[in-house]
Every structure is written in C-alpha cells, then in structure tokens.
Amino acid sequence: MTIPTRITGLLVKQHGYNTTNPEGHIRFESMDPYIELGEVDTPDLASGQVLVEMSMAPINPSDLHFLKGEYGQPRVQGKPAGFEGVGTVIAAGDDAYAQSLVGTRVSFAATPTGTGTWATHAVSDAELCIPMPETVSDHDAAGFIVNPLTAAAMFEDAKSAGSPGVVLTAGASQVSKFIVALARDAGLESVCIVRRDVHNDALTDLGATAILNQNDDDFDQRLKEVMKTHKPRFLIDAVVDATSTKIFNAMGSNSTWLVYGSLSAEIPPLSNPGEFIFMNKVIRGFWLAPWLSRAPMEEKIEVFGEVQARFADGRWSTDVAATLRLAHAPTELVEALADPRGKVFITP
Structure with missing residues (x-):
C-alpha cells in the first residue's frame, strides 16, 4: 500500500468558536467563507493511530454547525473537516490492535488529534474504528457512527x-x-x-x-x-x-x-x-462523543452489533440526496444541502 506524503481535503478556513455572531441555523449561501480545497502533510502516526484511505464521508448537521463555529469543539484552521466516514486502513502506529486493522475496511470517527474525513485520507484512533462487513454499503458505513x-x-x-x-x-x-x-x-x-x-x-x-x-x-x-x-x-x-x-x-x-x-x-x-x-x-x-468514551465496552459492542445488523439486513437504510466528488464539493455543496430528501456524501 502506498502511503501518501500529502492529503487533499476540504480545509477549514476559520479558527476557534464563533463567539460574536452565532446564527444557530445551518443554512449556507456559499461555502467560500468556511472551506477550501487544499493539501496538508500526512501526519506521523502516534501509537494507536491509523491512516485510512477514504471511500466516502457524510455531511451531518453537526459538521455544518462545526464549520460555523457553533459546535462543541473548536475549528482548527487548515485541517480537513468531516467527523466520520468509511475507508480502508493502510498504515498504523506502534500498537498491536491498530496494526491488526491494516487492510481492513472500517467505519470511524475523526478525533481532535487526527484529521477530518472530507479528504483523500484521514488519521484517527484505532479504538474509534469499527470493521465493516461487505454487506453494509459505503453510504450506510460512511454514516454509521x-x-x-x-x-x-x-x-x-x-x-x-x-x-x-x-x-x-x-x-x-x-x-x-x-x-x-x-x-x-x-x-x-x-x-x-x-x-x-x-x-x-x-x-x-x-x-x-x-x-x-x-x-x-x-x-x-x-x-x-x-x-x-x-x-x-x-x-x-x-x-x-x-x-x-x-x-x-x-x-x-x-x-x-x-x-x-x-x-x-x-x-x-x-x-x-x-x-x-x-x-x-x-x-x-x-x-x-462522551458516550463513546464513557459507555461500558459491553454496551458499545452490543450497540455496534445491533446497528451493523440493521444495515446489513435492510431494516435500516440511509437516505441519500447526493454524492459529490471532493474536488467539486466547494461549488456544489450549497445546492446539494438544500435537497430535503436525504444526506449528502463526499467521495475522493
């Protein structure tokens, strides 16, 4: 597997929280003030971290509040946005479990110490990666968490x-x-x-x-x-x-x-x-976020298994409004987000 030296992604253009004029809604007239297509260096992987080659990432309301500086964690200017996605682990830091995931298709959540999922690749913690069976589609797996x-x-x-x-x-x-x-x-x-x-x-x-x-x-x-x-x-x-x-x-x-x-x-x-x-x-x-860190492992395993089973057998499915290519997203996102029929996804 080829490890890239650079990651292409939708980079956050603002920093910190919006403390001056919070709007409280997630309507956008333009994405220009918030994201831009760009590159960052691929970070060195710490123990317990993995590098994921992205297949798909969703756009959730929490992502949009985050872009506006109205979410529970601050924006970091110049880092890719995106809270979750699906892809294949292609590298891992010095940790047995992380290394065991190399080559595995996983759903995962982004972390403040890693990078966002609206990108070609993302860095996250192995403990936030959930192996996905092929019976769960990319759209369902991308928005699994x-x-x-x-x-x-x-x-x-x-x-x-x-x-x-x-x-x-x-x-x-x-x-x-x-x-x-x-x-x-x-x-x-x-x-x-x-x-x-x-x-x-x-x-x-x-x-x-x-x-x-x-x-x-x-x-x-x-x-x-x-x-x-x-x-x-x-x-x-x-x-x-x-x-x-x-x-x-x-x-x-x-x-x-x-x-x-x-x-x-x-x-x-x-x-x-x-x-x-x-x-x-x-x-x-x-x-x-606190639930993922505090819930007993037995409870999380039970919930993960139930969610996987529901997607695999069709009891749950994800409503899809649009799937956009990463390079086109800055100009096409506003129109796509206005579609009430489902969720918008980004692919590399």
Whole structure:
C-alpha cells in the first residue's frame, strides 16, 4: 500500500468558536467563507493511530454547525473537516490492535488529534474504528457512527426511563427514522413532529404511531389528544424551539426532554418552572462523543452489533440526496444541502 506524503481535503478556513455572531441555523449561501480545497502533510502516526484511505464521508448537521463555529469543539484552521466516514486502513502506529486493522475496511470517527474525513485520507484512533462487513454499503458505513449510534444510544435511554413511547422533533430526519424503526421493533410508540406532510407515508411505513405537522392550524389540539392517548414521557429533540416547549408542557409527570441538536435559532420559552419541582420533569442533553468514551465496552459492542445488523439486513437504510466528488464539493455543496430528501456524501 502506498502511503501518501500529502492529503487533499476540504480545509477549514476559520479558527476557534464563533463567539460574536452565532446564527444557530445551518443554512449556507456559499461555502467560500468556511472551506477550501487544499493539501496538508500526512501526519506521523502516534501509537494507536491509523491512516485510512477514504471511500466516502457524510455531511451531518453537526459538521455544518462545526464549520460555523457553533459546535462543541473548536475549528482548527487548515485541517480537513468531516467527523466520520468509511475507508480502508493502510498504515498504523506502534500498537498491536491498530496494526491488526491494516487492510481492513472500517467505519470511524475523526478525533481532535487526527484529521477530518472530507479528504483523500484521514488519521484517527484505532479504538474509534469499527470493521465493516461487505454487506453494509459505503453510504450506510460512511454514516454509521454519528446518526445511527446517536439514535441507538438515545433510544436505549428512553427505554431505560420506562417511557411507553418517544416524541421526535425533526420527525423525518435520519435519526428520527432510525428511532421510529427501533421503537416499532421494541413495541414502543413513536410520535413524529414534522413541518411538511410529504414525509407522512414514509414515516407510517416505518411504523410511526402518530405524525403531527406543527404548521397545521389544529396542531395544539392534536398534540393534546396524542399526549393524552399515548402518554409518551420522552422527548428527543433536534430542533429546540417554541414547539419543543409546547410538547414538553403537554407531557405528563416524570417526563424527559433530551436535546441532541439545535436546528432552530429560536430560544424556547420555559413558561412553567413548577414542572421541574412538582412534576419531576427533566431537561438534559446528549452528545455522542462522551458516550463513546464513557459507555461500558459491553454496551458499545452490543450497540455496534445491533446497528451493523440493521444495515446489513435492510431494516435500516440511509437516505441519500447526493454524492459529490471532493474536488467539486466547494461549488456544489450549497445546492446539494438544500435537497430535503436525504444526506449528502463526499467521495475522493
């Protein structure tokens, strides 16, 4: 295997966090202020690190928040962007497990000490590499970690809380679709909150119990009826806006509002503090990075295996809007990201 001396990638143009004018949304008019096609030297591999020849990488909302300086880790100017992907390990540092992965096709997450995945090659930690069987496609394997593992881990959280069902904002998102299928198979109910009815048939086919369009005139009334009938006590929220507050207020005692994204720039009102005192309601966040580092290995192996099996047998699949070549991405990304039908991917 040829080890390149240089890596071509989509390099981050800004540095650190955006502390002056955070926008809170992930709409882009141009990618020019944020990324550029360029080259960096291939880093020397430390013990436990691997060099992956990239096959494909997805673009997730977390990537876009990161580019704008609105994510949980700072931008590093001049390094390739991209949080996850799939490829083949072609070199490894001084570590037995890392070296055992050479020649293996893996899904993996990027690390702050490595390089991003929107590139021809990427450096990551061997412990964040998951060998992928050929039965899992590149599109599914490229997006194996951020969305699927987030969905699986949050759903386990909901089950552990004893809720009979879940409420999902951004109800037609990839994460929500994964959770709807998990709920169906576990015998739990799922309530999907959407903004357009075009998604209803697909969500119904996946097993959604109820679908509410937050733009409908009767949304508030239907929300009350659904909460009364199905009594879900776990809100999984990627949006965080006034609608989220309405949902949480309509839920019963011992309910949890779990926040894993912030697709809205709106600040949600918290109009009833008594809920936290007298109804034992809780608001908290979920971020996959700490889960990957803190969850017991047995739990992670179980979740990894479940996700692999679902992709391999077709119970889960990734919605694809576009697949772009690395060199064309800076000029084609804005249009591709505007397509609501699925995820955008980058190939070398």
